[in-house]
Amino acid sequence: MRYEEVQSAVFLTRPNRFIAHVLLQGQEVVCHVKNTGRCRELLRPGGQVWLEKGRGAKRKTAWDLIAVQKGERLVNMDAQAPNRAFGEWARNLEPGIVSVRPEVFFEDSRLDFLLETERGKHYVEVKGVTLESGGHVYFPDAPTERGVRHLHTLIRAVEQGYRATVFFVVQMGDVLDFAPNDETHPAFGQALRQAAKAGVQVRAFCCRVTPEEMEIDREIPVIL
Numbered sequence: 436m437r438y439e440e441v442q443s444a445v446f447l448t449r450p451n452r453f454i455a456h457v458l459l460q461g462q463e464v465v466c467h468v469k470n471t472g473r474c475r476e477l478l479r480p481g482g483q484v485w486l487e488k489g490r491g492a493k494r495k496t497a498w499d500l501i502a503v504q505k506g507e508r509l510v511n512m513d514a515q516a517p518n519r520a521f522g523e524w525a526r527n528l529e530p531g532i533v534s535v536r537p538e539v540f541f542e543d544s545r546l547d548f549l550l551e552t553e554r555g556k557h558y559v560e561v562k563g564v565t566l567e568s569g570g571h572v573y574f575p576d577a578p579t580e581r582g583v584r585h586l587h588t589l590i591r592a593v594e595q596g597y598r599a600t601v602f603f604v605v606q607m608g609d610v611l612d613f614a615p616n617d618e619t620h621p622a623f624g625q626a627l628r629q630a631a632k633a634g635v636q637v638r639a640f641c642c643r644v645t646p647e648e649m650e651i652d653r654e655i656p657v658i659l
Contacts, residue, residue, distance in 0.1 A: 467495075573615065
């Protein structure tokens with residue numbers, strides 16, 4: 436997964452979820468933030484960020500904020516990047532994958548991927564992870580009722596004889612393990628444990644991240 440026309444900038448402020456003010460080549464500019472999460476531990480005044488030149492004539496901003504330097508770690512914070520990276524990597528999830536279909540419906544819910552395999556249908560929901568502390572990573576960084584609903588959908592898929600996975604894409608490298616963020620959203624942690632007991636696979640992979648690229652790298656332990 437690769438970006439084009441990437442520039443380094445200095446973060447100034449984030450007036451709302453959708454935009455940020457940055458210093459780019461000595462000028463203050465407004466950019467679109469491609470992540471509506473809180474990201475408070477990432478976006479700090481004076482921090483180094485990376486921007487991608489936007490495309491499309493109807494855009495209100497010329498740049499998208501896609502990554503941030505957090506200590507020694509480069510963190511991709513583009514909310515669309517996990518699905519793009521998984522879509523490229525998906526055939527590595529298991530042998531015998533015949534097709535990879537994005538954005539499919541199961542009952543009344545839309546899930547990120549359906550893998551058609553020699554063993555039958557395999558539903559996958561992808562979640563991006565940007566919250567890190569001491570080398571440990573957590574999801575979510577804000578309450579997500581939508582995430583809880585997705586887990587219950589995956590449970591129903593398993594109950595009907597399909598396979599299902601919730602796949603956490605950790606948008607950084609060099610981390611130790613993944614766990615649900617029970618402090619921020621206890622209901623999500625409860626639903627994740629319920630899903631695991633019901634037979635939903637819970638997997639987490641960290642990524643190789645540069646300002647221009649993000650690629651799924653290796654699996655890390657999941658602590659439930």
